[in-house]
Amino acid sequence: MLSNYIPIVLMMVIAIGFGILMANLSKWLGPKRPNFQKLSTYESGMIPVGTTRERVSVKYYVVGMLFIIFDIELVFLYPWAVTFDKVGAFAIGEMFLFIVLLFIGYIYILKKGALEWD
Amino acid sequence: MTGFTVSARDIYGVMPLLILAGTGLVVLLWDAFEKVPTRTPLFLTILGAIAAGAAAIINLGNTGRIFNGMILNDAFANYYAVLFSVGVVIAVLLAERYLKEEEVLVGEFSGLTLFSACGMVMLASGNDLIITFLGLETMSIAFYVLAGLFRRRRESNEAALKYFLLGAFSTGFFLYGIALMYGTFASTNLDTISKALENPTTAHAALTSPMFWMAAGMLLVGFSFKVAAFPFHQWAPDVYEGAPTVVSGFFSTAGKAGAFAALILIFNIALGPIALDPGAFTKMQTLLAILALASMFYGNITALSQMNIKRMLAYSSVAHAGYMLLGAAALNKEGSTSVTIYLSVYTLMQMGAFGVVALLEKESGRGLELNDYAGLGRRRPWLAFIMSIMMLSLTGIPPFGGFFAKYYVFAAAIRSGLTVYAVLGMIATLISVYFYLRVMVVMYFREPEEGTAGIAVSGSGTVAVVGGDTISAWTALALAAIGLLATGLFPIILTDVAKTFYAP
Numbered sequence: 001m002l003s004n005y006i007p008i009v010l011m012m013v014i015a016i017g018f019g020i021l022m023a024n025l026s027k028w029l030g031p032k033r034p035n036f037q038k039l040s041t042y043e044s045g046m047i048p049v050g051t052t053r054e055r056v057s058v059k060y061y062v063v064g065m066l067f068i069i070f071d072i073e074l075v076f077l078y079p080w081a082v083t084f085d086k087v088g089a090f091a092i093g094e095m096f097l098f099i100v101l102l103f104i105g106y107i108y109i110l111k112k113g114a115l116e117w118d
Numbered sequence: 119m120t121g122f123t124v125s126a127r128d129i130y131g132v133m134p135l136l137i138l139a140g141t142g143l144v145v146l147l148w149d150a151f152e153k154v155p156t157r158t159p160l161f162l163t164i165l166g167a168i169a170a171g172a173a174a175i176i177n178l179g180n181t182g183r184i185f186n187g188m189i190l191n192d193a194f195a196n197y198y199a200v201l202f203s204v205g206v207v208i209a210v211l212l213a214e215r216y217l218k219e220e221e222v223l224v225g226e227f228s229g230l231t232l233f234s235a236c237g238m239v240m241l242a243s244g245n246d247l248i249i250t251f252l253g254l255e256t257m258s259i260a261f262y263v264l265a266g267l268f269r270r271r272r273e274s275n276e277a278a279l280k281y282f283l284l285g286a287f288s289t290g291f292f293l294y295g296i297a298l299m300y301g302t303f304a305s306t307n308l309d310t311i312s313k314a315l316e317n318p319t320t321a322h323a324a325l326t327s328p329m330f331w332m333a334a335g336m337l338l339v340g341f342s343f344k345v346a347a348f349p350f351h352q353w354a355p356d357v358y359e360g361a362p363t364v365v366s367g368f369f370s371t372a373g374k375a376g377a378f379a380a381l382i383l384i385f386n387i388a389l390g391p392i393a394l395d396p397g398a399f400t401k402m403q404t405l406l407a408i409l410a411l412a413s414m415f416y417g418n419i420t421a422l423s424q425m426n427i428k429r430m431l432a433y434s435s436v437a438h439a440g441y442m443l444l445g446a447a448a449l450n451k452e453g454s455t456s457v458t459i460y461l462s463v464y465t466l467m468q469m470g471a472f473g474v475v476a477l478l479e480k481e482s483g484r485g486l487e488l489n490d491y492a493g494l495g496r497r498r499p500w501l502a503f504i505m506s507i508m509m510l511s512l513t514g515i516p517p518f519g520g521f522f523a524k525y526y527v528f529a530a531a532i533r534s535g536l537t538v539y540a541v542l543g544m545i546a547t548l549i550s551v552y553f554y555l556r557v558m559v560v561m562y563f564r565e566p567e568e569g570t571a572g573i574a575v576s577g578s579g580t581v582a583v584v585g586g587d588t589i590s591a592w593t594a595l596a597l598a599a600i601g602l603l604a605t606g607l608f609p610i611i612l613t614d615v616a617k618t619f620y621a622p
Binding site: 002090101104107108111112 | 123124143146147150151328329
């Protein structure tokens with residue numbers, strides 16, 4: 001029963017241990033010769049501009065959340081698009097129902113002005 | 119892949135659900151296209167809830183398993199669908215003026231109330247643990263948003279966040295319970311689980327494995343959270359205090375009813391054949407009964423020291439979850455009937471109590487302390503009268519429905535051999551008399567203190583009253599009060615309903 005899960009626990013222990021070991025191995029073994037260039041912040045080779053703790057408008061999060069909803073819709077559409085000829089008319093109806101429901105939500109957020117930035 | 123078809127019978131069977139969901143969508147769109155907010159969404163919500171209730175009653179002539187045994191369409195499910203519809207109607211009637219004064223988004227309130235009712239109907243008709251989970255989530259997600267409906271009030275935001283974080287955590291427990299149940303029985307279908315427990319070989323294998331007990335425990339943790347039973351109740355006082363008063367009333371009645379419906383379906387009906395194994399039966403009974411006792415004592419004793427009415431009602435709702443758990447602990451059909459009766463009466467009385475509180479609430483959450491109710495009996499006699507009915511009924515004093523609700527719950531517990539627990543439960547009830555009657559004492563025998571303008575005097579127009587008296591709010595209160603009197607004077611209404619419900 002539950003003893004079947006021991007290999008999984010074992011694998012988790014090994015995976016975590018391996019990760020910690022590898023991350024620290026270079027720190028323990030490697031030579032430490034720091035200079036200014038090595039210690040400076042890395043930003044794709046550019047000279048860093050401004051602070052990292054920049055504040056973002058709350059509207060960004062609303063748009064982000066709405067994006068995720070429609071993103072997930074797309075993820076659902078993929079497996080359906082691959083097999084819709086095999087699962088018959090029911091699946092087509094069901095998927096259209098799903099899209100219509102999401103579309104109603106889309107109209108709602110559009111009318112409520114959730115996508116207007118100002 | 120096997121073909122999956124939907125027959126007309128399936129569609130008719132879930133008609134209450136479809137009506138609730140459809141009305142919810144219409145209400146949301148209506149609200150989105152409205153230039154100036156009106157009360158139409160609330161009106162549409164009431165119409166939708168009544169239509170859903172009617173559809174559920176019509177459904178009684180067409181019962182059976184539908185959607186390949188995933189959904190239960192029987193007297194039980196339809197009875198609860200009617201109960202949830204009544205809850206929605208009362209909540210909306212009470213909310214009409216309250217929401218307008220507090221500038222809450224009416225369309226969102228209506229839509230979310232309807233969507234949460236959808237989840238509750240799913241909970242009460244789920245014949246598969248997956249459907250139960252879906253219902254639980256649909257209900258809870260709508261509730262998280264409803265708790266934060268006062269967007270600009272800090273307590274409301276706190277309530278929503280607290281409810282969401284703890285709720286998501288408890289859902290994890292519930293889902294893990296489902297997974298382990300599937301591990302034990304190789305199915306999530308309640309009929310299959312029930313059959314496996316009737317067969318002595320498979321039953322023995324399941325009941326002696328730790329996996330089954332872990333699964334039952336995890337499911338129980340998930341449900342205990344949703345009904346606010348003792349060790350998992352911490353969210354309740356803060357959420358009920360921070361959420362809009364009408365919404366708190368809806369949480370603690372319809373929400374609790376939804377979770378209890380699913381709990382009964384799983385523990386009393388699907389796991390009912392556990393009674394064939396006396397050892398396991400006693401174990402399960404003790405598990406539920408101890409939770410019940412702890413909730414009763416903790417809820418009632420903590421409520422003694424609460425000076426805020428909403429917090430007091432929250433702790434009292436913890437205690438009421440305990441009474442209902444004791445009924446469920448009977449683990450038979452009588453137990454489930456008693457819980458159903460209790461929930462029907464409890465919906466009326468708790469909703470009525472929260473309704474009176476909502477009517478008396480002043481802007482930005484003032485006027486909720488017990489002392490604010492001083493002198494109410496003289497200045498607002500009818501409101502004080504209704505509040506007294508609710509308090510007496512919550513205590514369980516005979517002329518009102520609350521007495522018979524408690525009677526059936528304790529009777530079911532005693533008849534299934536839980537006499538000691540039932541006696542202790544009655545002692546817990548006696549403790550509750552103090553804080554329920556204290557509200558009446560304050561209303562009728564105490565004068566408002568100088569300087570703290572009691573709510574009673576605010577009618578003069580100097581202080582804005584949030585709720586205010588309206589025809590709709592009084593309709594809701596009268597409905598609740600008359601319902602309590604009717605069930606208290608003629609308990610045969612309750613027993614008759616219960617009989618039709620479990621007709622063989």
